[in-house]
Amino acid sequence: MIKTTEQDFLLAVRKASFVTPESVGVFAKIGEAYAHGLDGAQIDQRLIDSTMVRTVIEGTLRGTDISVKHEAVAFRDYPVTLLTVTLKNVGAQAFAPESLNIFCREFCGDDPRLVDAEGTGVEVPEEESGSFEQKRYFIAFDDCTVMLESELPKRFHAEPCGVTAVIGKDAVCLAPGEEVTLPAITIAVSEGDVSRCESIYRAWSEVHL
Amino acid sequence: MKFQATKEEMLLAVRRLSFASAASLPLTFKLGDRVIRGIPADFRPTEVKKLVDANMTETVITGMNDQGLEIRAEVFEYRDMPVVEYTVYFTNRGTQDTEIFSSIDAIDTDFCGDSPVLQHGNGDDCSFDGYKFFEDPITREPIVLAPRDDGTSCAGAYPFMRIKFEDYILTAAIGWSGTWQATMAANDMGISFKAGQKYVNFKILPGETMRTPRICFMITETACETRAINMWRKFYNKHIMPKQHGQNIPPKLCSHVFAYKSPEFTGATEDSQIFGLKKYLKRGIDLDLWWFDAGWYPCNGNWPAIGTWIEDKVRWPHNGLGPLGEECAKNGVDLMVWFEPERVTAGSEIEREHPEFLLRYKHPDGNYDGNSMFNLGNPEALKWMIDRVDGLIKKWRITIYRQDFNFFPFNWWRQNEAPDRLGALENLSIQGYYKYWDELLFRNPGLFIDSCASGGRRNDLETLRRAVPYQYTDIGLNDPAQKQKQHLMLFEWAPYFRAHTMSDSPIADEYTWFVAWAPAVTFSPNCWNGEEEFEIARKMIPIWRRAADLQLRGDYYRQMKIKYGEELTCFTCEHFYDPEKGDGFVMFLRNRDCEQESFTAKLALEDGHDYFVENPLTGESYVKPACELKEFTQALEKKQGAVWFFQKVK
Numbered sequence: 001m002i003k004t005t006e007q008d009f010l011l012a013v014r015k016a017s018f019v020t021p022e023s024v025g026v027f028a029k030i031g032e033a034y035a036h037g038l039d040g041a042q043i044d045q046r047l048i049d050s051t052m053v054r055t056v057i058e059g060t061l062r063g064t065d066i067s068v069k070h071e072a073v074a075f076r077d078y079p080v081t082l083l084t085v086t087l088k089n090v091g092a093q094a095f096a097p098e099s100l101n102i103f104c105r106e107f108c109g110d111d112p113r114l115v116d117a118e119g120t121g122v123e124v125p126e127e128e129s130g131s132f133e134q135k136r137y138f139i140a141f142d143d144c145t146v147m148l149e150s151e152l153p154k155r156f157h158a159e160p161c162g163v164t165a166v167i168g169k170d171a172v173c174l175a176p177g178e179e180v181t182l183p184a185i186t187i188a189v190s191e192g193d194v195s196r197c198e199s200i201y202r203a204w205s206e207v208h209l
Numbered sequence: 210m211k212f213q214a215t216k217e218e219m220l221l222a223v224r225r226l227s228f229a230s231a232a233s234l235p236l237t238f239k240l241g242d243r244v245i246r247g248i249p250a251d252f253r254p255t256e257v258k259k260l261v262d263a264n265m266t267e268t269v270i271t272g273m274n275d276q277g278l279e280i281r282a283e284v285f286e287y288r289d290m291p292v293v294e295y296t297v298y299f300t301n302r303g304t305q306d307t308e309i310f311s312s313i314d315a316i317d318t319d320f321c322g323d324s325p326v327l328q329h330g331n332g333d334d335c336s337f338d339g340y341k342f343f344e345d346p347i348t349r350e351p352i353v354l355a356p357r358d359d360g361t362s363c364a365g366a367y368p369f370m371r372i373k374f375e376d377y378i379l380t381a382a383i384g385w386s387g388t389w390q391a392t393m394a395a396n397d398m399g400i401s402f403k404a405g406q407k408y409v410n411f412k413i414l415p416g417e418t419m420r421t422p423r424i425c426f427m428i429t430e431t432a433c434e435t436r437a438i439n440m441w442r443k444f445y446n447k448h449i450m451p452k453q454h455g456q457n458i459p460p461k462l463c464s465h466v467f468a469y470k471s472p473e474f475t476g477a478t479e480d481s482q483i484f485g486l487k488k489y490l491k492r493g494i495d496l497d498l499w500w501f502d503a504g505w506y507p508c509n510g511n512w513p514a515i516g517t518w519i520e521d522k523v524r525w526p527h528n529g530l531g532p533l534g535e536e537c538a539k540n541g542v543d544l545m546v547w548f549e550p551e552r553v554t555a556g557s558e559i560e561r562e563h564p565e566f567l568l569r570y571k572h573p574d575g576n577y578d579g580n581s582m583f584n585l586g587n588p589e590a591l592k593w594m595i596d597r598v599d600g601l602i603k604k605w606r607i608t609i610y611r612q613d614f615n616f617f618p619f620n621w622w623r624q625n626e627a628p629d630r631l632g633a634l635e636n637l638s639i640q641g642y643y644k645y646w647d648e649l650l651f652r653n654p655g656l657f658i659d660s661c662a663s664g665g666r667r668n669d670l671e672t673l674r675r676a677v678p679y680q681y682t683d684i685g686l687n688d689p690a691q692k693q694k695q696h697l698m699l700f701e702w703a704p705y706f707r708a709h710t711m712s713d714s715p716i717a718d719e720y721t722w723f724v725a726w727a728p729a730v731t732f733s734p735n736c737w738n739g740e741e742e743f744e745i746a747r748k749m750i751p752i753w754r755r756a757a758d759l760q761l762r763g764d765y766y767r768q769m770k771i772k773y774g775e776e777l778t779c780f781t782c783e784h785f786y787d788p789e790k791g792d793g794f795v796m797f798l799r800n801r802d803c804e805q806e807s808f809t810a811k812l813a814l815e816d817g818h819d820y821f822v823e824n825p826l827t828g829e830s831y832v833k834p835a836c837e838l839k840e841f842t843q844a845l846e847k848k849q850g851a852v853w854f855f856q857k858v859k
């Protein structure tokens with residue numbers, strides 16, 4: 001049975017922590033401009049039981065009438081975080097950005113490689129282009145691995161110090177008063193290679209899914 | 210027998226612990242002149258139910274009245290165990306003070322069943338009378354349980370109890386680290402049960418939140434106490450016990466150099482501490498934890514003088530306890546360091562520079578008490594303390610944060626509360642205490658917390674979700690009678706705890722190790738003492754480790770009832786068995802005044818299997834079928850112990 005280490009959890013806190021408004025990766029492309037950041041952000045962090053801490057950050061997507069509820073459950077028995085984002089149009093007009101993203105994060109490390117769920121290596125694009133449609137991808141660095149899983153399309157591009165991952169979808173429309181909870185995002189972080197990260201994710205899913 | 214939830218138990222939980230709706234939430238409170246039950250229609254309640262994970266469903270019931278008073282109940286229904294827990298939060302989102310809450314019963318409900326009996330304890334009240342458990346039939350005459358009015362949760366009454374009916378058992382826990390009260394009485398259907406924060410007469414200010422205790426109920430079928438005990442142990446291991454690096458905290462062998470030339474650790478220096486650590490290791494003691502208790506800060510030999518949370522630079526000239534932390538890390542040993550952040554004495558840094566963080570108490574003679582209370586309910590104070598302590602944890606590589614509380618906050622709260630804010634300071638303080646620990650744990654992955662409050666005065670459910678009780682009492686550390694009584698209770702309720710290898714023997718002999726038999730132990734003769742104790746320790750430690758592992762993962766089978774006040778006349782026995790791995794042990798201890806020459810244990814081995822049986826002290830071993838081992842007899846001399854391990858032979 002896979003055993004988690006201190007380093008796994010240190011990495012999880014460093015790379016997959018969502019406890020401040022600045023960590024919320026919700027942004028929308030409206031024409032040529034981007035709406036990002038939360039106004040009036042409120043944070044509530046609670047211990048659910050000894051295996052889970054939940055942080056809920058609520059606010060309004062800056063420059064819009066979109067209320068954002070960003071819920072991150074950080075597990076204490078495995079280095080896994082589960083994200084759920086709920087959006088509600090509290091305005092009088094429909095909200096129809098060109099794209100709406102609910103996750104955006106730069107992961108730093110040496111020798112990044114993108115690996116899909118079948119274990120096939122995929123080149124990390126230099127610029128954000130196209131989308132990666134598989135449910136699960138691993139970003140493997142020389143000393144650690146990050147797994148991202150979501151039903152939503154993903155985009156990756158290379159950065160000077162690693163890889164930026166964006167998760168969201170195009171052609172979204174929220175009618176006035178409409179509320180939607182987007183598909184959850186699971187993030188697993190571990191020291192070591194893809195195989196180890198996958199084993200940790202499987203162990204977590206056996207207990208928690 | 211494998212203790213896991215049955216279909217019948219999960220159905221019982223649905224039937225009898227159905228609290229997850231605005232109408233069925235068993236909350237009762239008096240707001241102004243109005244007695245309100247649940248979250249009524251004029252609060253326009255909404256319910257959102259969702260799966261948190263495979264093991265838990267959460268229902269959040271939220272309502273708000275026209276004045277902006279929001280009530281939010283978070284109800285957790287476990288899917289892997291027949292347990293329901295909930296907490297209720299009252300937030301004033303309006304612009305005016307609320308009316309006065311003159312009572313809040315977090316739970317006020319009936320449970321149906323015949324012949325109810327209450328099993329309850331008196332907790333740790335810093336006396337030789339503590340850690341007792343009682344059994345009382347519940348009659349129409351109400352039974353009122355409440356800890357002493359000192360502001361702690363376990364002194365005088367234990368916030369864990371069982372209500373036994375003819376065909377099921379309710380195990381209840383009240384998660385509140387202050388003064389609570391529970392009342393039970395028989396009625397036509399069964400019993401009424403009410404519990405909540407004891408002293409409530411407060412308005413809630415705009416923007417402020419008050420909360421109730423966390424209420425926890427487990428239901429187990431039949432009146433079998435062994436089942437109730439072990440289902441609770443399973444729940445504790447899975448959902449209460451804090452984690453270290455993702456796993457439940459393992460057994461720990463602790464040690465220290467104590468009272469070297471000065472009380473407690475007020476004489477400890479970098480040199481003497483590192484010397485002591487290395488000496489134990491050199492003498493073959495494979496320590497897990499180096500214990501550094503009170504006195505590392507400037508205090509002139511008087512450890513209770515606190516409130517200056519920096520190192521004594523005379524005794525710790527190079528980066529404080531950093532070198533000790535480095536030495537511990539180098540040897541794979543946890544470093545535990547003592548703090549007592551909620552008490553502040555006169556002349557300390559905090560008293561001089563941040564009096565605004567403090568609550569003071571004036572005695573009837575007009576003089577202020579020498580102790581002030583650091584108010585964790587004050588957000589600025591909370592942030593200050595988090596930042597200061599977090600900084601030291603990181604700087605010195607502290608891996609276990611030990612928090613003590615030699616204080617009775619009740620009077621400090623009451624004197625600083627206006628009549629229309631009775632209970633408010635207590636409520637905000639306790640919320641701050643939880644936030645303080647949650648933040649330290651979040652900022653320091655791998656850290657765990659040892660909860661101490663002059664011993665076990667504050668080891669309620671909410672505390673035990675964040676900490677383990679390494680000093681479950683300050684009483685009877687070398688008293689075999691006390692320890693046996695305490696341990697037998699702790700195995701049932703808070704199975705991870707630590708004991709000292711001290712007894713009425715002049716050295717830590719084999720008997721002393723058996724008296725200390727706990728998931729964590731401290732072995733701390735002076736590290737320069739003679740070889741005999743160390744030789745015994747080196748022999749006993751691997752045996753203890755094997756047993757300690759089983760004490761945590763195994764099921765516990767009571768073998769006897771300790772006789773309060775006559776513990777040393779008892780022949781004590783404890784038996785643990787893990788059906789998953791097919792292993793277990795039984796430990797026997799004949800006490801000093803025990804005239805009984807032998808004891809027969811009833812072992813929970815599995816029929817139809819053979820077991821390899823081994824006594825690691827005598828070297829005896831054999832293989833026998835379970836049917837021949839079910840009644841296992843051990844004869845002993847006075848002040849002698851024995852342990853046998855069993856392993857199912859495949």
